[in-house]
Each structure stands twice: as structure tokens, then as C-alpha cells.
Amino acid sequence: MSLLKIEIPYEIDSPERTLFHKEILLKKKFMRELYLEWYRFFKKSFEGLPAGKKIEIGSGGGFLKDVISEVITSDIIPLPTNDLTLSALDMPFADNELSAIVMIDTFHHLPDCEQFLREADRTLVKGGKIIMVEPANSCWGRFIYQNFHHEPFNPKGDWTFPSTGPLSGANGALPWIIFQRDRSLFEKKFSRLKIVKMKNHTPLRYLLSGGFTLKQLMPGFMYNPVKLFERILSPIQAFSMFTTIVIEKK
Numbered sequence: 001m002s003l004l005k006i007e008i009p010y011e012i013d014s015p016e017r018t019l020f021h022k023e024i025l026l027k028k029k030f031m032r033e034l035y036l037e038w039y040r041f042f043k044k045s046f047e048g049l050p051a052g053k054k055i056e057i058g059s060g061g062g063f064l065k066d067v068i069s070e071v072i073t074s075d076i077i078p079l080p081t082n083d084l085t086l087s088a089l090d091m092p093f094a095d096n097e098l099s100a101i102v103m104i105d106t107f108h109h110l111p112d113c114e115q116f117l118r119e120a121d122r123t124l125v126k127g128g129k130i131i132m133v134e135p136a137n138s139c140w141g142r143f144i145y146q147n148f149h150h151e152p153f154n155p156k157g158d159w160t161f162p163s164t165g166p167l168s169g170a171n172g173a174l175p176w177i178i179f180q181r182d183r184s185l186f187e188k189k190f191s192r193l194k195i196v197k198m199k200n201h202t203p204l205r206y207l208l209s210g211g212f213t214l215k216q217l218m219p220g221f222m223y224n225p226v227k228l229f230e231r232i233l234s235p236i237q238a239f240s241m242f243t244t245i246v247i248e249k250k
Contacts, residue, residue: 004214013165015077021212022061022081029220030209034202035104038133039067042102045246050127052099057088058106071102076166089115096125104133108151108174111163117190124249130193136200136243137176144207144241145172155181179245196248200240204230207241 006024010017025031042064046054056064059073059082074084086092089112101120110116120130135145137155145153152161153172159182161171171177178186179195186193204226208217218226233239 004210004217006210006213006215008213012168013077015079017167018060018075018077018079019081020061022063024212025061026063028209028216029223030205030216030218030226031211033223034205034209035062036067038104039064041244042071042100042131043068045129045131046100049099049129050125052125052128053093053097054100054102055084055091055093055098057101057103058109062104064102089119091119091123093123095122098123099125099128100131101129102131105135107132107134108172109166109170110174111169112160113174113178114159114189117186117193120247121190121193121249126249128249129196130245130247132175132245133242134175134245135172136240137173137180138200138240138243139238140203141200141241142173150213175243175245192249193247194250195245197246198243200237200243201234202230202242203233203239204241 008017008020010020025035046068053072054068054070055072055074056062057074059075061081062073064071065073072084073082074086075082076085076087078085088110101124107113124130135141135153142153142155145151149172151170151172155173155176157171157173157177159174159178161169163169179198183195205223208226210216
């Protein structure tokens with residue numbers, strides 16, 4: 001495993017670490033193409049939305065702005081590549097100012113998801129959406145995250161966790177906890193936020209990319225064959241590493 005490990009000479013919560021992640025993301029075909037697929041899903045989901053600003057929370061070293069130029073990129077870590085530095089728990093937007101909030105692997109890093117959802121409820125216009133790609137608490141995903149990933153993944157956890165840092169603090173099971181395990185409580189607390197989509201997917205491509213810590217485990221030309229294999233397996237929801245969640249403000 002040490003031969004596959006990418007040496008990263010920066011602390012996990014430092015801006016330098018995130019900028020280094022951007023270099024990794026752009027160099028690895030498996031990661032770059034996977035993110036591009038998710039970005040294109042965001043773009044398609046924007047069709048028919050009411051007027052309003054669109055923001056990405058936790059943009060990190062991503063490249064969403066290359067796909068959707070009007071999106072405001074943001075992160076809690078100050079980065080020269082993003083438009084805003086902000087906390088998702090206290091967003092600098094007026095009531096009903098946003099038409100979309102998008103994020104990739106960010107929700108499970110928020111130490112107080114209930115406060116974020118209050119902010120989303122406040123800032124989204126009627127018909128606006130939260131669209132996120134997050135870890136899946138499937139049989140396969142849970143096995144991978146609990147045994148081969150450095151972040152905590154605790155399906156028995158609460159809606160909050162101690163804040164240790166923007167990247168080091170996490171519970172990968174949070175999306176499942178709030179939107180599936182505690183769905184009735186979520187619906188009671190946020191009656192205007194309706195879950196309109198929750199679908200597990202992508203069991204292999206991110207894993208084979210090596211993520212941000214390991215070298216890519218397959219040559220780039222294998223991306224499309226692996227994608228096709230995943231499509232064949234897509235009806236098996238238990239065999240997935242990610243889930244896409246879409247929430248609309250009614």
C-alpha cells in the first residue's frame with residue numbers, strides 16, 4: 001500500500017492541501033471524468049429552476065466553474081481559486097436569494113447539519129434545490145468507508161459532531177442518518193424541504209481512482225469499460241459508494 005500512497009506534504013486542513021488536491025484531481029482521468037459527470041448532472045438539474053444565485057459549498061480544488069460559469073464557488077478554507085470564503089452554517093445571502101446549492105462530499109463535513117439546513121431553507125427561493133453527492137451507507141460503501149478510509153463513518157451518530165477542522169472533522173454516514181434513518185424528524189423540522197431524489201451509485205470508479213491519497217489503480221483507458229460495468233450493476237443499490245440527493249424547497 002505504501003508504494004501506491006501519494007505523499008502529501010501539507011496538513012489536512014491547510015489551504016495548501018486543498019490546492020494539492022486540485023492537482024491530483026486534474027491529473028487522474030478516473031477522478032476528473034467522474035467529477036465532470038457529477039458537474040454535468042448539476043448543470044442539467046439547473047434547467048427550469050427559478051431565478052436566483054447558484055452556489056457550490058465546499059468547492060475545494062474542484063473545477064465546477066469550468067462547466068457552469070455562473071456558479072459561485074465557495075469554501076470555508078480561504079482559496080485563491082474560489083469566489084467566496086464562507087461558512088455554510090452562516091451564509092452571506094438574503095432570504096430567498098439562491099436558486100441552487102450544490103456540493104460534492106461536503107455535507108458530511110458540516111459539524112451542525114441542522115443549522116446548514118436552516119440556512120438553506122432561509123436562503124433558497126421557492127422551487128430552489130439542494131443537490132449533493134455524498135457517501136452512501138450501502139453494504140459496499142459502509143465496508144469501504146469503515147475499513148479503508150481515514151474519515152469516520154458512524155451510522156449510529158447524531159446530527160452533529162465535534163468540529164476539529166474543515167476536512168478532518170466528518171461523519172460520512174450523516175446524509176444517510178438525516179435523510180433516511182431520521183427522515184421523519186427531518187420532514188418535521190423542515191416541512192418546506194422535500195426530498196425528491198436519493199439514489200445510490202458509483203461502486204468502483206472513485207475507488208479505482210485512488211482518491212486523493214493513493215495512485216490510480218487502473219490505466220485511464222479503462223474508465224469507460226468500468227463505467228459500463230457499473231451501469232450494468234446499477235440496479236444493485238447495495239453495491240455503491242455514493243448517493244445523489246436532491247432536495248427542493250416547496
